[in-house]
Amino acid sequence: MNQKPLNNQWRCVGPGSKGITHAEIVINEEEKCYICEGENEHRTNNLSLFRKPSILIAVMAGVAALISGVHGLLTLFNPLVISPVISPEWYSSGDRVLFKEKSNTDRDSGVKAFRDGDYAKAQAFFEKAVESDRKKRHTEPELQVYLNNAKARQAGSTLMLAAVLPVDNREDQAKEMLRGIADAQTQFNDSGGANGRLLEVLIANDANDSKRAASIAQKLTDNSAVLGVIGHNASSASEAGLKKYEKANPPLAMISPTSTSNTLVSKVFFRTVPSDKESGKKLAYYTKKNLHIDKVAIFYNPNDTTYSTSLQKAFESNFQQIGGQVVRKVSLSKPNLNAENEVKSLSGQVSAVLLFPDVNLTTEAIQIAKANFKLKGQRPQLLGGDVLYNLDTLNEGGTALEGLILSVPWFAGEENTKKFADKASERWGGQISWRTATAFDASHALIKALSGKHPTRANVLQNLRSIYLTPTKTSGKPVEFSKMGDICRVPVLVKVIGKEFQILPVSEKSRGVYQEHHNHIANAASNCN
Known part of the structure; x- marks a missing residue:
């Protein structure tokens, strides 16, 4: 049921039109509840509440309490402390637009109809919006989801x-x-x-x-x-x-x-x-067993423990186990990073450079690749993780990325x-x-x-x-899935050839050696239920 309102907001615990009872949340005055689709029953009475002397006194007391560090305003109308306001703009089943960079009149009309509970009308508008996008050969996935949701709501629960x-x-x-x-x-x-x-x-x-x-x-x-x-x-x-x-x-x-x-x-x-454990292992085996490289340097973000450092540790552990050596680890996040100086300082010490940036440091990693490209003579081989596997990387890196080898989760060019x-x-x-x-x-x-x-x-x-x-x-x-919840699947190695990603050519896999460590990884990853 709907609770008494706050100033320009109201509280809801359900069940609303969807019949869902839920934890108390705070909703903007004109909005429906994004969980149960309940509406503000007190919308027309908000102003009159604050005209009453007793309420006004309570508000003033609440302000004084708030100044002194007490949660006065939070408990004026409810003895329970109200949950933090969660922005409704973070959620949508079709009642608001989340991807807002493009205008679309039919989409906006569909959203309004969806918000009003007229799902047949919403479906009609969303269908027009999707069809218009298809004619331009660029369909927005948000529109398709909202169209599907409008149809689903009409079908019942x-x-x-x-x-x-x-x-x-x-x-x-x-x-x-x-x-x-x-x-x-x-x-x-x-x-x-x-x-x-x-x-x-x-x-x-x-x-x-x-x-x-x-x-x-x-x-x-x-x-x-x-x-x-x-x-x-x-x-x-x-x-x-x-x-x-x-x-x-x-x-x-x-x-x-x-x-x-x-x-x-x-x-x-x-x-x-595939996890970083599997990607790191695949890169380590390929570097040592196929490329016959013993010494490498790693560029990564030590402050990012959930991806960059995770991949760095997985690679380093496996590389060392099979006889490789990580000569140097360089932070991509350090202030005033000088890519050319860092790369030049590795001259003669390593035969490969591993690029493991997080999503916020891909430009710095590409600067390392460009500095590597400027070297005369034999350049260290570049390898990296899947965060670099996108068209933006290719566009930004240009010819400096030619020959870069990445371990990626999936590749469109495989037969299956x-x-x-x-x-x-x-x-x-x-x-x-x-x-x-x-x-x-x-x-x-x-x-x-x-x-x-x-x-x-x-x-x-x-x-x-x-x-x-x-x-x-x-x-x-x-x-x-394995018992740990990991996908029973191995990463794929791709290479930048002619300014595009291609599956690593069979001729470069040295068949026997490559198959040996590929099977080793595949067997480990396939330890499933």
Whole structure:
């Protein structure tokens, strides 16, 4: 039921039009509750409350108490302390726009209709918006999700998953993930869903920020309709969210398509991307066994413990175990980094340079590559992690990146992934990324897990532990999780050739040696249920 209002805000605990009872949250005066869709019953009475002397005295007393450090205003109308305000702009099933860089009249009309509860009208507008985008060969995945949600609401009680994405500061990556999620949702709903129920995807924007991720995770656990979470993106955000999901009663399962850190371990955590442990191991074996390089330098961010340092430690540990030596480790985050001086100081000491930046230091890593390119004579071989696996890297690095070898989670050019890649590329009007593939796989794993007669958080979590999806149901490779929740899949090595990423040519794999360490990694990763 709706609680008494605050100034320009109101409190809700459900059940609203969706019949969901939830923890108390504070909503802006004109907004519906983003969880249960409850409305502010006291909207017209807000001003009259503050005209009453008794209320005015209470407000003044509350202000005085607040000045003295007491939570006076928070308890004026409720003896319980109110939860922090969680911005409704962080969430949407179709009732607000999260990706705002482009104007679209039909989209905006659909959002208004969705907010008003007129889902048939919302569907009509979203269909027009999607069709308009398709004619331009560039469909926004947010529109497809909202269209699917509008259809699902009309069909009755929905099955709900949350997708937590970094919309604010990594919009391109957020869209890459959402494309895979939207495709999986469309396939499931178009096939009739499960037991007459269609899938609704609630999008949440955590901006790759740990504090916001924790707040969002708490709200998702409080929403009993949410059966699972796809996300988060950054390992640091996933780490913050996991602390909330695993403490929930019952716990809430999470599958990250992109978080690779070795520190992510939880009974509720799964991922459809190989961990840093596997990527570091693959790079270490290839460097030592195939390239026959014994001494290397590593450029990384020691302050980023959830990706950059995680990958650095995985590589270094495996490289040393097979006889390699890390001669020097250089921080990409140190002030006034002089790329040319750093690279020149390594002359004659190393035969390879490993680039392990976090997402905020890719430019610094590319500066190292450019400095390496300027060297005369034999240059150290460049290798790196998946954070550099994108078109922005190629555009920024240019010819300096020629020959760079990366360990990546998925590659569109492989024989078993090409069918999915071509279909998705046609669907979205351009080349797709590995994030689209791994998000598609994560979505299908959760969909499979909740497709029973009476899905609950408990049986979704239990089903994920024994899930198996054939390549025809995924982005091209089987989906199965180890006992630790890791995907039973090995990374792929790609190389920059002619200013584009290509699968490492077979001729460069030295077949026998490469196959030996490839099998070693594959056997370890395949230690599944």
